[in-house]
Amino acid sequence: MIHIRRAEVSDAAQIQRVYASSGTYGGTLQVPHPSVEMWQERLKNLDAKDIMLVALCDGVIVGNAVLHLEQKQRRAHAATLGMGVADAFAGRGVGSALLQELIQLADLWLNILRIELIVFCDNAAAIHLYQKFGFQIEGTHRAHALRHGVFADTYSMARLHPDQPTIKQGGC
Template sequence: MEVTVRRSEPQDARAVKEIYECTTAYMGTLQLPNPSLTLWEGRLSNVPDHVFSYVAVAGGEIVGNIGFEVCTNPRRRHVGSFGMGVKDLHQGKGVGTALLATVIDLADNWLNLKRLELTVYVDNESAINLYMKHGFVIEGESQAYAFRNGEYISVYHMARIKS
């Protein structure tokens, strides 16, 4: 199935909420279970100028979301970071690749960013492999970074430096 990526719109709030209702999707992020529609309506209606929000569409359905933020600190304006989620039934089908490719293109060809960075849970092998396939490397690990499903979980800090 073909995946297309477009900027998110406020009317996408319900569909984005549904992404983060999926167990694997929210377990791989810092999102909490059972997100509210009001939360996502607010996020998608008030996107700051230094933040870019995209959705992935497959078969007419929104199946993925990525939020990309350019650092506003004057000494880190060359850096962007992101977080994404993909509906559980659509994982492993190219949705994450399409979202990541959109952000990399924006960073490299339009925003002139040098560094892209992220955090990823150490047990999220599919995401780690996706990031490595796109040139990200593990730069370090933070122990007990977040509390998830009744226990503390560590993360890798990964980055891609444009040469």
Template structure:
């Protein structure tokens, strides 16, 4: 069974191992060979308004999902989503478990109307996962990121809150 919780500083070594998986860093904008110091520093200075969850299977962290809120006032209703799953756990429900919990958190506890992400166009499994949760492709960014020596395209995807929250005056 997969257990989801917030990431802690003591998780740095296990998160570093997740992102050392070749499929994980190739599917994200992470670079190969992440250091433990880099992950400790990231977790130490993780913005308090953002959320980083870890997926744990049999006591081992096998994936992460983050929600990064926009800091500009006019974009405060939006957040960016990122997920990474260890290669050995791809296709085993980790992404679904992380996304379920992260979206429940965003929809019920944060003033987030819009969640955005980028996903490599050739990552059919990830595109399918996001579409299963209501994300829609809004466009294609050509030559968005360098990956394996080639520039790769990404889809820009987004999801609006399924029950667009009413403002207090609208609830009367």
């Protein structure tokens, strides 16, 4: 069973182990060999408006996800999603559990209309997961990030709250 809760500073070492997995840092914009101290600082300095969650299996953190809420007034309706799941737990529902909880918070408690993310174009499993939760590909960033010594393309994806009215689309 997967348990989701808010991340705490004391979780730094376990979150560091998640992002030390080669598949995890290779699928994110993280750099290999993260330190526990880096994660302690990240957790200590997390903006009070941001939401960082962890997923636990048998008391061990196996994934984490964060919603960074936009600070600019005209973008207060938007948040950026980041997520990582330990290699050994990929495909076991951890990402779904984290996304489900963050989307519920965004839709029902945070007044978020738009959740945005960046994903590598060749990460079919992650793209499938995001699409399952209503995210759509909005564009491609060519040579967006260096990964394994090669510049890789990414997709920009976003999900709009399904029950909120938006302005009429057009012009672009």
